[in-house]
Amino acid sequence: MLFRTDSRKGKLVASASPLARRLGIRRDMPMAEAKALLRHRSKQSEEQTPFFLREHDPVADREAIEQLAWTLEKFSPVVGLEQNFSQIDNRKKAKANPMFGPSSLLMDVTGLGHLFGGLESLAKQLQTFCGQLGYLASVAIADTTGLAWGAAHFCSDHGGYPVIVPACDQEVMEALPVLALRLSAESTEILLKLGIETIGQLLQIQRVQLSARLGSHLLKRLDQMSGRIDEPIVACQRDAEFLAEEILDYPTSDRETIEVVVSRLVDRLSKEMKTQQLGGLQWVVRLVEQKIGATVRPPVELRLNLFQPTADKSHVMPLVAMQLEQALLPGKISRRIKAGPNFKRSKRQAKYGRRAGIEVQRIAVEVVTCVRVVARQRQLFDETSGLNKQALAALINRLSSRLGVANVVSPTLRKGAQPECSYRLKPLVDPAAVKKHLQKVVAPRRQLPPSFSHVLSRPLKLIQPPVPVAVTRRVRVATDQKDTAFLEPASISVSSHVNRTVQAIGQSWGPERIETGWWQGKMVRRDYWRVLTDQGRLLWVFYDLKTQQWYLHGEF
């Protein structure tokens, strides 16, 4: 399930999988209610089905569908995003509510059927291709956009057989529900209240009456679906401004040849960007394989996210070469666009665990994000002088390319008592953030150091997750204290990879109570102690007041 956060109602269900919907989960249902329903159903049923909860990211959704639209341009030169009916009716409402976004792609395949062996073959290949990318696609081909949309949504199941609506087939159109007209929720509700459930029933009513009762938009949709008026498809425009590609005379799998061609293309783009004083933040190299028969395989994509925008070939090429080496290593599976669960390996791959070498026919290099290099650069380490910023940026680019963007991070402190939540590690290479930063002239915020009474109140090494340890408490003469939290630890049993040793505690400092608020999620109540063992080890342990268990959390 995906959830979203509403400022008034809290967490609500944004989207649910078919299985969750069968169990009664509905959109806009409070998450607490949904979780209770799931727990109740799982207790009733014998099988324990795991559920995954994620926060909905509409921006990521939009980017993903745009990316898919650009990828599907191999099937049709015109691929557009669905113009959501709410966006047409009420743009202000759509703008205020980020949940309204396209969920379908529209493609113009007029005259393209013979290139793919017929419309049916085209539809099947499209479905298979989307499956390889991790999407369950419902595909329908019809004479009009509206009819195709309706057939895709209401005539076929997700991932089911594609639907080809024969030309001039009125029966299919009349059988569709009124929801297929892509009307607003209010209009649809009125129709259903009136007992009009199918388009066939709607067509029996006079147009004048429909117009008077429900407005002209309904008639427009009917006409678009029947073909009386045209509904053009607006192709999805790319952000990329720079694209260079080369088609090889003969397909090749030789890495050196591919590198030479890529270098040529990068050089071409660099010269073009330099004339406009632009630098690329996101570079994409696409290696398109030779088409074998009617099979179309997704291209191999290498993405390069840079810390600092550059149009310098000498900066970009070493990073590209590093990724090419990893992607084209013989015997290794090269990286592809995200392969979904429907991705099937060949028998050879399944047997030997590796794929055969790819035969590259076409190479394209694209700069997806670029900014002006004369603008104010992101001022990392701005306050310090004598720093070779170019060298540092080049180092960060190299490290990110080899280790991965998520593993080259910069720490930022957060307000939070719980140690695990008191900091965050953010990737240094984040093209969206860098672009936003470069477009705004904002002085970097300097983080104030945390206020602690002891410089050594926190260890540099934090063990995550905390390790349960056995701690015995010091014996007291007066034992009227029931709250064990305030009794000093007397000995601690710490396990190493070799053995488990019991160490007496010579001295302890504490407790330091850390409690988090209920609004921050799962409440935490811990008493932290710094303990010095008789072996001279300084450890950071805590007593969890909820579980009444001791944990080792750090070592100094």
Place this chain on the structure above:
Amino acid sequence: MNKPSAQLQNLQTLRAQVSAIENQRTVGDGGMVSGGAAVIDRILPAGGYRKGVLVDWIAPTGCAADFLSMRVAKEAASSGGAIVIIDPNRQFFPVAAAAMGLPMEQLIVLQSSSSPDAGSIDQDLLWAIDQSLRCPAVAAVWGPLPNVDDRWSRRFQLSAESSGCLGLFVRPLSVARQPSWAEVQWMVSPAARGAAADPNLFFTRLQMVRCRGSHTGQSVLLSINTVTGSVRKARSEYEYRRSGKSNRTVANGGRASISSRGAQVQSCQGIQSKAHSVSVAARVADTAADRRRA
């Protein structure tokens, strides 16, 4: 009469020449970086660490080796430059570094995408260490370094020499008897505390295992003030008792009360300590120390 002074002068000249020959490989401005404490600088032959060298701290866990080595990284980055933190086990706690005064903007943390076995490190991370040591914009590379191949160690040394970057590595005890390309190698071991010692002090012994141009085997007992973070040579128990001044402290860190922040405990020089606060989120409670006094 002039012979002893002439001999002394000759000796000093010869020492300088030997040092110049040994250090002629150093590239860059040849600047020095403090060892993080005056007592450590006094042991080092040049009064600090030369830029472009590797320094190892061989220690078991919990001996404050991380703290001592991070102090050197802080000194190295004080004149500008990034500090690259190697974090193979994803255990680095930046809040502690911030409490020591390190600016977060100067830290770059490198993590490994795969979870390494105990005592090993990812090959990609080793490559990253090498690349970071080569970069002139990096002041220091800090982090845990398990037993690595001799070729990597040599590569690290050459990379650090070429850029003037300091490589500061905390290493396990298993590397103690192995040859090393580090300029200085310390053995950090826990030390017992005296009965009269200030409760705010943590003691650790630092022994020089290897150092170019100096006699190895020198060791010093350090006292680390957990409140102020200062590192000094520990006084013996006799000296403490001889000083005759009581180190009265209120419950050191044991008072779970919300008192005024900012009050600091003076170092253990016999000065009466003030009450200091430990951050507490919710409620006032009796501490073990208070109950003892009662």
